[in-house]
Amino acid sequence: MTSVALVDDHIVVRSGFAQLLSMEPDIQIHSEFSNARDAFRGLSDSDVDVAVIDISMPDESGLILLEKLRRKHPHFKAIILSIYDSASFVSKAIEAGAYGYLSKRCGPSELVKAIRTVANGDRYLCADALVNLSNASAGPNVLQDLTKREREVFDHLILGKDVKEIGSELYISHKTIHVHRANILSKLNLSNNVDLIRFALQHKLLTDGPV
Structure with missing residues (x-):
């Protein structure tokens, strides 16, 4: 049994x-x-x-x-x-x-x-x-679980932009940005924006210096 x-x-x-x-x-x-x-x-x-x-x-x-x-x-x-x-x-x-x-x-x-x-x-x-x-070829697409809008917010966050900047560029409310950010962190199993930038560097989504 x-x-x-x-x-x-x-x-x-x-x-x-x-x-x-x-x-x-x-x-x-x-x-x-x-x-x-x-x-x-x-x-x-x-x-x-x-x-x-x-x-x-x-x-x-x-x-x-x-x-x-x-x-x-x-x-x-x-x-x-x-x-x-x-x-x-x-x-x-x-x-x-x-x-x-x-x-x-x-x-x-x-x-x-x-x-x-x-x-x-x-x-x-x-x-x-x-x-x-x-x-999955060499490895899974690390961002494939993000929606199109979440990917747009992700691209702005890893550049260090704040909520006000992202809102004005994507024409979405601060509340919506916070919701997308929370979903992104959850899907990528990360905790905060610093983790996001490290993640981007690790997966060669950014070419700047270390965080």
């Missing part, structure tokens, strides 16, 4: 998964968590076989949670669930120690298949994730 923990802040999603998996004779729901903090507490000393973890939660990224759990249990098995299936997100999940990666667009049968595969110690990536990884 494979025990499964579900970590997702959306109760409808979590309940749907629990109901679906309870119909499988070889799978049982071990536990459910609505945030990363409770999940870490509940799974730190757990013998659960597989955890299905949403990549985006209100208190902490699912990838950070996974890294913390794997520091305590190096063989901890988890499947990351995300609305994103681009090469950069999949790569980050693999680097964090994920055994599997599923798009939230996957069907019920694929979720069950992924859990069984990971429980057996094998890796499982959904079809879209595999295709996107294969299509």
